[in-house]
Amino acid sequence: MSTASSRTIFHVDMDAFFVSVEELFDPSLKGKPVVVGGQRDERGVVSAASYAARKFGVHSAMPLRTAAKLCPQAIFVNGHPERYREYSGKVHEVLGHFSPLVEMASVDEAYLDMTGTERLHGRPLNSAHRLHGAMKAATQLNCSIGIGTSRLVAKVSSAKAKPNGVLWVLPGEEAKFLAPLAVGDIPGVGKVMEQKLHAMGIQKVGDLARLEDHDLEHRFGKWGLALAGKSRGEDAGGWFDNAVGESVDAKSISHEHTFNEDTGDAERLQSTLMRLSEMVGRRLREGGYFARTLQLKLRHKDFTTITRAHSLEQPTQMDHQIFDEARRLFFSNWKPGAPVRLLGVQASNFESGSPQLDLLEPSRDQRWQKALAAADHLRDKFGESAIGLARGMKGGFRERTHENPVGLPGKGPEKKKDS
DNA sequence: TCTGGGGTCCTAGGACCC
DNA sequence: TCTGGGGTCCTAGGACCC
Numbered sequence A: 001m002s003t004a005s006s007r008t009i010f011h012v013d014m015d016a017f018f019v020s021v022e023e024l025f026d027p028s029l030k031g032k033p034v035v036v037g038g039q040r041d042e043r044g045v046v047s048a049a050s051y052a053a054r055k056f057g058v059h060s061a062m063p064l065r066t067a068a069k070l071c072p073q074a075i076f077v078n079g080h081p082e083r084y085r086e087y088s089g090k091v092h093e094v095l096g097h098f099s100p101l102v103e104m105a106s107v108d109e110a111y112l113d114m115t116g117t118e119r120l121h122g123r124p125l126n127s128a129h130r131l132h133g134a135m136k137a138a139t140q141l142n143c144s145i146g147i148g149t150s151r152l153v154a155k156v157s158s159a160k161a162k163p164n165g166v167l168w169v170l171p172g173e174e175a176k177f178l179a180p181l182a183v184g185d186i187p188g189v190g191k192v193m194e195q196k197l198h199a200m201g202i203q204k205v206g207d208l209a210r211l212e213d214h215d216l217e218h219r220f221g222k223w224g225l226a227l228a229g230k231s232r233g234e235d236a237g238g239w240f241d242n243a244v245g246e247s248v249d250a251k252s253i254s255h256e257h258t259f260n261e262d263t264g265d266a267e268r269l270q271s272t273l274m275r276l277s278e279m280v281g282r283r284l285r286e287g288g289y290f291a292r293t294l295q296l297k298l299r300h301k302d303f304t305t306i307t308r309a310h311s312l313e314q315p316t317q318m319d320h321q322i323f324d325e326a327r328r329l330f331f332s333n334w335k336p337g338a339p340v341r342l343l344g345v346q347a348s349n350f351e352s353g354s355p356q357l358d359l360l361e362p363s364r365d366q367r368w369q370k371a372l373a374a375a376d377h378l379r380d381k382f383g384e385s386a387i388g389l390a391r392g393m394k395g396g397f398r399e400r401t402h403e404n405p406v407g408l409p410g411k412g413p414e415k416k417k418d419s
Numbered sequence B, C: 001t002c003t004g005g006g007g008t009c010c011t012a013g014g015a016c017c018c
Helices: A017-025 A064-070 A081-096 A124-139 A151-161 A174-178 A191-199 A205-209 A213-231 A266-287 A319-331 A364-382
Strands: A009-014 A034-036 A075-077 A102-106 A109-113 A143-148 A166-168 A252-263 A290-300 A305-316 A340-351
Touching (some): A009 A081, A017 A034, A017 A081, A064 A075, A081 A102, A081 A109, A081 A124, A109 A151, A124 A143, A124 A166, A143 A151, A174 A205, A205 A213, A252 A266, A252 A290, A266 A290, A266 A364, A305 A319, A305 A340
Antiparallel strands (some): A009 A109, A102 A109, A252 A340, A290 A305, A290 A340
């Protein structure tokens, strides 16, 4: 690819994002070993660790209890997703001043296509430094910026620029930049792939680049071919090939819950399924999605996990249909009393627009849809906890009570308050 | 060490159809 | 009888990312 026709991609990655946001709300955390993600004795993993905590070997995805052992003096903080979303919005806004083609890849990182912005913003290194300053001024947060001719190179270079740095890989220098790096530094190469490559005697990206494309394809299929391209710095295969800023429709929506202690209590499990189904339904309605496939996820005490899916005749976005299916799948795959660690509900296989509606009479489903829309509206207005959402399965609605937190029919004290 | 939650993509087998 | 080949859909599981 010639220099003249090459793209200029920025990858902007916020430094220790969750920790830095928490520090803004509680400045006393600054400089201390901080672990975000939960309390030291809870089930769960580290979402983010401050640089002071990282010195003790703490890193994200590590079990909280392990982090507590490695760094007993660490301050453990529960995550605040609303705060991160708020600051993510501020980040997005800053980026919008630098390019119309901005794509948030997650809450704390984004790609910018800066191709052709030189007249407006100057040379890449210049505009990166201005962006860096503007980000600090607007959000009080540090970021690192990688610049390259592909998303892949930009992303790898931002990782190498951390913390609080800027790194530009010149057009034409991609292979030279990547060659000395470990194969595990390539996005998409995780533990398993890394082990396989090591077993082949491949340690560095340069070793990979020396192999023939068709050898890699033969060994690893489609992925192998993509890998060969990546070793040269190309956005080969899958998501990376999308133009920056191209909006991609969601493919699935899911919610899951890990119990703090395993439970075999059927009522508790059912009410959890109900809550998860409602959360999924709500997001389907918000997004205007109708899902044809519903999936249950069930993780046992020993961490063995199964998923069981079913596709409906007609797509749905309604809580009770989701719940009915999730419950059916659950009871046909659960040995009564067996301790459960996690339950999850997923909707996928979306169909655009509304499903076939009965045009002659307002069907039961349509009435349901209206009721749910009204409930969503109330929740928007008064907050999740302010109202006991009217809900029910067969008869009318039942109110949520303390004993019956999800309004499960036929359970808890008979506080029949049909509305 | 004792393993979250929300996603995407890929593979692979079986059903079913032509 | 003992048996093709391709295409698509469905389901299950796993690698990977932040």
